[in-house]
Amino acid sequence: MAVDSTLAAALQRDSTAATAVPASAGRWAAQGRAVEAVSPFATAAGGTAEAARVAALFDGPIVRDRVVVPGRVRGVTKRCIRLEASGLDYPPEGALVIVLGAAEQENGTTVLTVIRKLA
Secondary structure, three states, rough: OOOOOHHHHHHOOOOOOOOOOOOOOOOOOOOOOOOOOOOOOOHHHHHHHHHHHHHHOOOEEEEEEEEEEEEOOOOOOOOOEEEEEOOOOOOOOEEEEEEEEEEEOOOOOEEEEEEEEEO
């Protein structure tokens, strides 16, 4: 099977790395962790914007939550989603969270383990 030459050249091109440091990095240095996210952006500007978004998410303390959601939820692990939850001090519009794990339960719910910025 032949591959389009433009696509082949794009796939063989070296990747570009973008780095962003949260503003509070020095304040949390003793407890901080390095975060690396790989995203398929076509331009360096797109990658830089994504790096800034991830840095903003991790700017300040974060908290790990376990949230029970209705239904069987698949394909959300290692993704950033907006989650609405009551009883966890989430804002009314929901909070941006990163899903660390999803465990489907026999009762038709899913337990999501997430991290989010502490409000």
